[in-house]
Structure formats: structure tokens, C-alpha cells
Amino acid sequence: MQQLTRSFSLMFNYLSRLNRIMLGSLAIFTLIIAIWKNSIYFPLFGRLNTTIVSPEKRKFIDQPIDTTGHSSQFSKENEKDIEKNNSNIKIHETSNTNKYVIFSGDTISKILSQHNVPIADIKVLSREHADLQNIKVGQSLSWKMTVNGNLQYLIWNVSQREIRTYNRIYGKFQENITYIKGKWCNTTLTGYLNGTFINSAQTAGLSYSDTYAVISALQWQIDFKKLHKGDKFSVLIAREMLNGKSARTQLLAVYLHTAGKDYYAFLADNGKFYNRDAKGVTQSFMRLPTLKQFRISSTFNPKRLNPITGRITTHLGVDFAVPVGTPILAVSDGEVIISKYDDIAGNYIAIRHGHQYMTRYMHLHKLLVKPGQKVKLGERIALSGNTGRSTGPHLHYEVWLNQRPINPLTATLPRNESLTGHDRSEYLNKIKTIIPQLHS
Ligand SMILES: [Zn+2]
Structure with a gap:
């Protein structure tokens, strides 16, 4: 003992x-x-x-x-x-x-x-x-x-x-x-929104990781902060039972009904989620927020040595030597969360993309969007400038994933891909048997 x-x-x-x-x-x-x-x-x-x-x-x-x-x-x-x-x-x-x-x-x-x-x-x-x-x-x-x-x-x-x-x-x-090895078995869990989605999901029996998988799968289609009380959701989860306990789970499918519309995501054999028409459920990103590539005047460096002060300072984004007045574009669909003047960042914009991503654009000359506004990939959001703490015309550009800055030039960014050919027909056949389980 x-x-x-x-x-x-x-x-x-x-x-x-x-x-x-x-x-x-x-x-x-x-x-x-x-x-x-x-x-x-x-x-x-x-x-x-x-x-x-x-x-x-x-x-x-x-x-x-x-x-x-x-x-x-x-x-x-x-x-x-x-x-x-x-x-x-x-x-x-x-x-x-x-x-x-x-x-x-x-x-x-x-x-x-x-x-x-x-x-x-x-x-x-x-x-x-x-x-x-x-x-x-x-x-x-x-x-x-x-x-x-x-x-x-x-x-x-x-x-x-x-x-x-x-x-x-x-x-x-x-x-x-x-x-x-455990035995896998499938479970359908259904619930109705009451309070936050996370709380409602837990009430319906979803674990934290299942809930997070649902949010990730639908984040590009649905703003989880804007659901309504009574919205119905249903998930199909595979559970592995090991020694009589649930050892791990895998989200197979999710359905959510809000504002009169049905949203679906299904796990395909390649491990990615697609919608009812076999189209990808993620949103694509452009690598750069400008039409052409400009010279990089400062790279992404979480620990940068400042040449003037000699101190190590962080640089959470990339600087591009962009002439004043150059159109700045939203790199993906999203919602503007900040568009204002700041002493350091100058005129700047922050855009939220889905649940996990955020992009920021600083030292702008003119802001063309307002907080709360929805923007599309490639949409013009500002004209570049030299405002705030800046020693010359440039654009400071940041990409954040899960509240952490990532290198905009090298990070793997989401890409929307649809299933085609044989993969598509197999997928569509498979989800025909899954959809009734979500509505049972
Ligand atoms: Zn910078």
C-alpha cells in the first residue's frame, strides 16, 4: 500500500x-x-x-x-x-x-x-x-x-x-x-446555448479538449462570441475506452445552428475538417499585407539588440520599407478590433481572424476601417505612413497565434483547400451516414 x-x-x-x-x-x-x-x-x-x-x-x-x-x-x-x-x-x-x-x-x-x-x-x-x-x-x-x-x-x-x-x-x-489498445466507440452529444459556448458545451458533456476542437473546427465560419441563447449544437465524438475509462477522444463531426443557418464540419481521412460540400473550413492568409514585396528593414526577433540603445529589445513583427501612402491590405477575412492612434504604434489596426489568429499593422498614415467592421482577404484597410515612434516611412506588421507573436515571413499560415476527385466522393459518402447521427 x-x-x-x-x-x-x-x-x-x-x-x-x-x-x-x-x-x-x-x-x-x-x-x-x-x-x-x-x-x-x-x-x-x-x-x-x-x-x-x-x-x-x-x-x-x-x-x-x-x-x-x-x-x-x-x-x-x-x-x-x-x-x-x-x-x-x-x-x-x-x-x-x-x-x-x-x-x-x-x-x-x-x-x-x-x-x-x-x-x-x-x-x-x-x-x-x-x-x-x-x-x-x-x-x-x-x-x-x-x-x-x-x-x-x-x-x-x-x-x-x-x-x-x-x-x-x-x-x-x-x-x-x-x-x-482501447475500444473506440462513438457518442453523440447535443446541447443548447445557455451562457458562453464553453459552459454550454460542458453542460452537454464535452470535455475541455472536445470543446476546443469544436471551436477550432468552426472558428472560421462562426463567431462564438455572437451565438444566441437556445442555439442548438451537436457533436459526434469517438472515445477510446481503456481499462474502463475514457482515455482519449477525437472529434468526428460537429453541427451548429445559429441565426437561421446550419453549420457543419466533418473530419476527413486526411485529419482536416471540411464542410457539408467538402470545402475546407479554414480561411486562407496572404503572406504579405501589400500587393508587392518591399524591402525588409527589420526582421522578426523576439530578442532584438537595439542598435541605438545597445539593449536587447523585442521586435514582435517585421518592418517593411514602404513609401507613405502605399495601400495596406487585410491578409485574411476577419473583424477589425482596433483602429486608432497610439503614441508608439501611431495609427494602427488590429484584426482578429477566427478564434486563434490576430494581425496588427502600425505607423499608418490613414485608417480606412473602423472597430467592429468585417473585412475580407485583400481588402484595403489603410495607407501606410510614418506615424508614432518611427524614424522613417515603414510598415510594422505582426501575426499572432494563440496570443503569441509568430514570424510573419516563415510561419505556416492557414490555407483553405477543398477535397477533390475520389477523396471528395468518399468524403461525401461518409458524411451521409454521419449527418443523421448529429440529428438523432
Ligand atoms: Zn517594427
Whole structure:
């Protein structure tokens, strides 16, 4: 029990560093139960939903997502795999198995030598399986000795999804990697807007990450701040169940009805979302806010050395040597959030694009748009100038993604692409079966 408590706190540290978004206690309990179950039931593979992968075929076997809602087929196939593979496993259940939870500063050699595993065995293991040097705090090891005092096998619980075993065969250790796969099943969740979308989504049973996936998928079509009370939404989510808990989810489709219109986004096989007509749901960006490229007078540099003051100052955008009066264009569809004079930025404009992007344009001569105004890609928003803190005519241009400035010249910017040909017809066939699930 003490060990369980110890592993509990270690797991928590390990997880919170690794992935802050994971829901703390639920995930930790799942993990502990998984490790506890693995160490107890490991010799009886049938208790776990596992597939054994030989070292030659080491790759992650991902279970296909079943978009029709029938998951039973997969579980039957899994069972067959388990039976087939179990015959290859020759580990017998014992009562004197050693178990160990990895602490900070541990190495595989240190742990095993402290537990009287012969140095010769440790050397063979380390030489043949260099990966064992990568053990991490919170993972667990278990092993068994032969009657002659040699190492019979070692089990490394890498994660909730991965177990590695090292079986002694003729003085060497053969590695087997076991990937634990959950069962995927689909769920439709429906809700009505009451308050913010995030709150309404959570009331309908969506997790934070599911909610964020919905906002990302529809952000270019819908302004989530301008929804109305009672707007209906529906999502189709694939859930992976692992050890009786929901391990991860994938948004497959979303429907939202607002202001008399229906909006859809469906996940295609390429991992991107498209609408009901197989058109991309993202909005394209132009690389530059001008018709032609001007000389760059200062590059993007989060830590720039100011040549005048000698200090390191940040430069969150790119400066272009643009003559006064040059038309400045919106780089994508969006809504003007700021259009005003500022002592430093001069006349400047900020535009919000979707939920994640913002662009800013500074030192302008004349502002041609007002806050709240919707703009289209390529639309003229200002004439460039030399206003505010500026030593010569130029345009200072910034792109922000998720509240962080990114390099406007090199960042990957959203591009709207539609499905074509065979991909398109396959997609349209698939969504025919999904749409009724969103409205059920
Ligand atoms: Zn600048």
C-alpha cells in the first residue's frame, strides 16, 4: 500500500510535467489501476485488451475509428489477436516477483544491482537494449529471478499504453513490446446555448479538449462570441475506452445552428475538417499585407539588440520599407478590433481572424476601417505612413497565434483547400451516414 501511495505521488509529478491539460485525479487513478492491473494480470494477457508485437514489427497499431457506431467488431478481432499471441508468451505467474517504481536519479543498472541481479545479466540487458537507459520517474519495473539466481525476465511498464518485456532466452534477453489498445466507440452529444459556448458545451458533456476542437473546427465560419441563447449544437465524438475509462477522444463531426443557418464540419481521412460540400473550413492568409514585396528593414526577433540603445529589445513583427501612402491590405477575412492612434504604434489596426489568429499593422498614415467592421482577404484597410515612434516611412506588421507573436515571413499560415476527385466522393459518402447521427 505504501508503494501504491508512493507511486501515486510520483505519477502525479510525472504527469503534470508531461501534460498539464490531463485531468489530474481521474487520469492518475486510471494509471495506477492500469499499472497495478498490469503487474498482477500480466501473465494472463487475456485480462487485458492487448496485442503482442514482435521486435521485428515494432510499430504502433492504431485501431481505426469506427464512424458507424459499431465497435463490437473491433473487440472481437482484438480477442483473436490476444489468443493467437498468448501462445508465444512463456511467463509463469509467481509470488516472488520484484516490483519497483522509478525515482529521480535511478538508472536501470543501479536498480537491478541493488536488488542482487547479477552484473553479467545487467550488462547483457544494457548492451542489447539501450532503450532501458530511458526509464523515467513514475514508470515501474518488475522482474523475476531463476532458481539459480539469474534474471528470468524484466517487465518495464512504459506507460498506460505500452509494456516492454525482456525474456531470458539462451543467456540473452528478447524484447517484446505490448501495446494496450482501447475500444473506440462513438457518442453523440447535443446541447443548447445557455451562457458562453464553453459552459454550454460542458453542460452537454464535452470535455475541455472536445470543446476546443469544436471551436477550432468552426472558428472560421462562426463567431462564438455572437451565438444566441437556445442555439442548438451537436457533436459526434469517438472515445477510446481503456481499462474502463475514457482515455482519449477525437472529434468526428460537429453541427451548429445559429441565426437561421446550419453549420457543419466533418473530419476527413486526411485529419482536416471540411464542410457539408467538402470545402475546407479554414480561411486562407496572404503572406504579405501589400500587393508587392518591399524591402525588409527589420526582421522578426523576439530578442532584438537595439542598435541605438545597445539593449536587447523585442521586435514582435517585421518592418517593411514602404513609401507613405502605399495601400495596406487585410491578409485574411476577419473583424477589425482596433483602429486608432497610439503614441508608439501611431495609427494602427488590429484584426482578429477566427478564434486563434490576430494581425496588427502600425505607423499608418490613414485608417480606412473602423472597430467592429468585417473585412475580407485583400481588402484595403489603410495607407501606410510614418506615424508614432518611427524614424522613417515603414510598415510594422505582426501575426499572432494563440496570443503569441509568430514570424510573419516563415510561419505556416492557414490555407483553405477543398477535397477533390475520389477523396471528395468518399468524403461525401461518409458524411451521409454521419449527418443523421448529429440529428438523432
Ligand atoms: Zn517594427
